[in-house]
Amino acid sequence: MRRSYLIAALVLLSLISLFVGVSSVSPLHLFNLPDDERQVLWISRIPRLLSIVIAGASMSVCGLIMQQLTRNKFVSPTTAGTMDSAKVGILVSMLLFTSAAPLVKMAVAFAFALAGTLLFMKILDRIPFKDAIFIPLVGLMVGNVISSVATFIAYKYDLVQNMSSWLQGDFSGVLKGRYELMYVSVPLMVVAYLYANKFTVAGMGEEFSVNLGLSYRKVVNLGLVVVALSSSATILTVGTIPFLGLVIPNIVSLYLGDNLKRTLSHTALLGAAFVLACDIVGRLVIYPYEIPISLTVGVIGSALFLYLLVRRRTYG
Numbered sequence: 193m194r195r196s197y198l199i200a201a202l203v204l205l206s207l208i209s210l211f212v213g214v215s216s217v218s219p220l221h222l223f224n225l226p227d228d229e230r231q232v233l234w235i236s237r238i239p240r241l242l243s244i245v246i247a248g249a250s251m252s253v254c255g256l257i258m259q260q261l262t263r264n265k266f267v268s269p270t271t272a273g274t275m276d277s278a279k280v281g282i283l284v285s286m287l288l289f290t291s292a293a294p295l296v297k298m299a300v301a302f303a304f305a306l307a308g309t310l311l312f313m314k315i316l317d318r319i320p321f322k323d324a325i326f327i328p329l330v331g332l333m334v335g336n337v338i339s340s341v342a343t344f345i346a347y348k349y350d351l352v353q354n355m356s357s358w359l360q361g362d363f364s365g366v367l368k369g370r371y372e373l374m375y376v377s378v379p380l381m382v383v384a385y386l387y388a389n390k391f392t393v394a395g396m397g398e399e400f401s402v403n404l405g406l407s408y409r410k411v412v413n414l415g416l417v418v419v420a421l422s423s424s425a426t427i428l429t430v431g432t433i434p435f436l437g438l439v440i441p442n443i444v445s446l447y448l449g450d451n452l453k454r455t456l457s458h459t460a461l462l463g464a465a466f467v468l469a470c471d472i473v474g475r476l477v478i479y480p481y482e483i484p485i486s487l488t489v490g491v492i493g494s495a496l497f498l499y500l501l502v503r504r505r506t507y508g
Contacts, residue, residue: 243366269419
């Protein structure tokens with residue numbers, strides 16, 4: 193699939209997204225919009241579009257980085273405890289810093305997300321049997337333990353409703369002034385592109401990387417920082433988007449290979465287009481109501497994940 197096709201699809205879906213919703217905004221009046229339609233466009237539709245594109249691209253790239261560093265195609269922030277750890281961080285920040293700014297909450301969520309991801313990597317180093325399916329199952333078990341801790345804290349301090357909102361990703365509440373935290377992911381994606389070749393080498397193993405003169409631990413830690421920061425910004429703004437960082441990199445690798453620098457832009461574009469398409473479907477299926485993005489991406493993503501599992505076993 194050519195990059196130009198992905199760009200064209202993303203542009204087309206972006207235009208559709210701007211004019212789909214309960215409040216009518218006519219493309220025929222685009223250059224002479226009434227005040228009410230102009231407010232809907234600038235306060236709701238454009239911020240929602242930007243947050244969808246950034247979230248889709250960044251979470252897909254995060255999955256790609258984790259798969260490269262762990263040398264496993266079924267590892268992502270969702271299956272490595274990163275998102276679950278970020279939820280614990282958000283709960284802790286709400287308890288300790290009740291009226292703190294979003295950046296403070298993101299810093300706490302980032303610290304917990306990074307710690308959870310490092311814990312998974314440490315466990316991964318100690319597992320002698322590195323089967324392609326066994327490793328993500330270990331990550332899911334670690335994530336479930338961390339999620340149980342988050343649920344306990346939520347019940348203890350009556351924060352269950354707050355936690356459920358993070359479990360369910362939703363773009364309907366994205367408005368101007370409430371999504372700008374997502375911009376943190378943009379420079380992180382630039383860093384990921386600049387270090388793409390080093391991530392590729394690090395993915396070949398510590399011994400091989402050191403022999404080539406690469407500072408293996410520094411590169412791996414940088415990759416985990418990028419993943420943890422992007423995941424924290426996404427979960428604070430829109431909640432959890434399941435399977436995204438898992439299936440999109442795998443789809444790209446099927447037709448483009450495993451060179452991270454070559455696949456990174458394709459992964460970002462396909463991830464953004466995929467989330468945008470799922471969001472449009474969620475707005476239209478039971479119009480004028482909306483289906484949360486976590487449900488549409490979860491249904492389609494789980495089907496794609498099962499296909500990838502069956503395909504791997506078939507060609508194995």
